[in-house]
Amino acid sequence: MSSFSQSTISALSASHISAAGDSELLAQAEILLQQRYRQDIDRPHPRHWTPLASALLSHRSVRAFQPQPVPNDILETAVAAAQSASTSLNLQAWSVVAIENAEQKDKVCIGVADQAWIREAPLYLIWLADLARHQQIATARNIERGQPEPDNLDPVVTAVIDTALAAQNAAVTFESFGLGIVFIGALRLYQSALRTALNLPAHVLPVFGLCVGYPDVNRQTGIKPRLPLSAVLHRETYNAAIQIAAIESYDSKLNEYNREQQRDVPIWSDYSVYRLDRMHEIAGREDYNRAIRQLNLANES
Numbered sequence: 001m002s003s004f005s006q007s008t009i010s011a012l013s014a015s016h017i018s019a020a021g022d023s024e025l026l027a028q029a030e031i032l033l034q035q036r037y038r039q040d041i042d043r044p045h046p047r048h049w050t051p052l053a054s055a056l057l058s059h060r061s062v063r064a065f066q067p068q069p070v071p072n073d074i075l076e077t078a079v080a081a082a083q084s085a086s087t088s089l090n091l092q093a094w095s096v097v098a099i100e101n102a103e104q105k106d107k108v109c110i111g112v113a114d115q116a117w118i119r120e121a122p123l124y125l126i127w128l129a130d131l132a133r134h135q136q137i138a139t140a141r142n143i144e145r146g147q148p149e150p151d152n153l154d155p156v157v158t159a160v161i162d163t164a165l166a167a168q169n170a171a172v173t174f175e176s177f178g179l180g181i182v183f184i185g186a187l188r189l190y191q192s193a194l195r196t197a198l199n200l201p202a203h204v205l206p207v208f209g210l211c212v213g214y215p216d217v218n219r220q221t222g223i224k225p226r227l228p229l230s231a232v233l234h235r236e237t238y239n240a241a242i243q244i245a246a247i248e249s250y251d252s253k254l255n256e257y258n259r260e261q262q263r264d265v266p267i268w269s270d271y272s273v274y275r276l277d278r279m280h281e282i283a284g285r286e287d288y289n290r291a292i293r294q295l296n297l298a299n300e301s
Contacts, residue, residue: 025049032057035223038253042228042246055176060223062180063117065213069100070123074177075212081173082166093159094166095130097198098123107197113187113209121211126187126198127167129159129205131297138297148298156205156295163207174212184209189284191291205295222261225253 029049036057037043046053075098082096099105100123108126109118118124138145171181187194187209194206230239231246247269254268265271282289293299 022049025051025054028054029057032223036226037228038225038256039228039249042230042249044229056172058223059172059175060180060221061182062211062213062215062221063182064216064219064221065117065121065180065211066216067120067122068214070174070179070212070214074174074179075123077177078170078173082170085162085165085169087162087165088158091134091158091162093130093134093155094163095128095133095204096167096170097126097128099126100124104197108187108194108209110187110190110193113184113190115184115186117182117211118184118209121182121213123212125167125170125210125212126194127163127207127210128200129156129163129207129295131155131159131203131295132201135201135203135297148296150293150296150298152296152298155297156292159205159295160207167208167210171210178214179212180215182211184211189288191287195291203295203297205291222257225250225257 026046026049029046032054033043033046034040079096082094083092087093099108102119105119105124108124109115137143167183171183174181185208188206191206194200195204198206200206227250228246230242231250251267251269258265266274279285
């Protein structure tokens with residue numbers, strides 16, 4: 001069976017690594033970076049570019065889909081890409097449930113996680129931080145356990161990070177096939193209902209959903225601006241002094257984008273603090289917090 005060595009992979013991509021002499025690629029880079037940052041100063045000015053970089057910077061959340069189903073081979077390829085993501089200690093502490101059946105989708109569209117684009121998308125993936133697999137191994141093989149600490153957050157964070165890395169790989173793969181995606185974070189508030197609907201064992205945590213489908217070209221969206229580069233890229237040490245100026249600039253750019261998209265939304269800086277404050281409230285999140293604690297193998301469900 002043939003395989004690709006690291007040197008072979010490098011050779012296959014080498015023609016795209018340096019775009020210094022590729023004016024077409026660099027022109028594309030400038031367009032995409034202008035769309036992503038909406039300014040010319042506090043953003044990258046690349047001398048090297050790749051088609052993959054173009055694909056990543058072209059990302060936009062899609063909330064309008066055609067009814068055409070997602071081919072099964074594309075779904076499986078995306079999951080293979082997810083499995084190719086980095087994973088801490090090779091634990092592979094995640095799973096994903098693919099939902100295409102309308103009746104099953106009814107069961108997982110709950111409360112604020114019942115959104116029109118979830119029902120419209122032909123494929124809805126629910127990504128799970130999954131330590132149940134390791135619990136099964138320990139039980140089946142009668143492995144002597146150590147002393148798991150119920151309040152230790154490390155296994156929880158590890159599993160959630162594994163899940164996020166895997167899902168992002170899948171998202172990029174779907175987009176490479178011309179599909180659109182949008183993540184759904186609100187579902188994590190409904191742990192008990194999801195546990196029943198998905199037949200989840202203990203030590204499994206639904207983290208987020210992912211709508212997948214072919215975009216409706218008659219209902220397109222733009223590339224949403226992001227914070228200036230200096231707000232997120234720190235060199236050697238963290239620079240807190242730059243934040244307020246960068247945020248004020250971003251508020252202006254995002255407001256401009258929202259007006260173009262005919263979206264009436266609050267100023268980003270005010271709204272983000274409001275949403276973060278709401279996330280810190282326990283009301284409405286008791287079920288979620290209980291599920292997070294129960295992901296730890298030291299805790300029973």
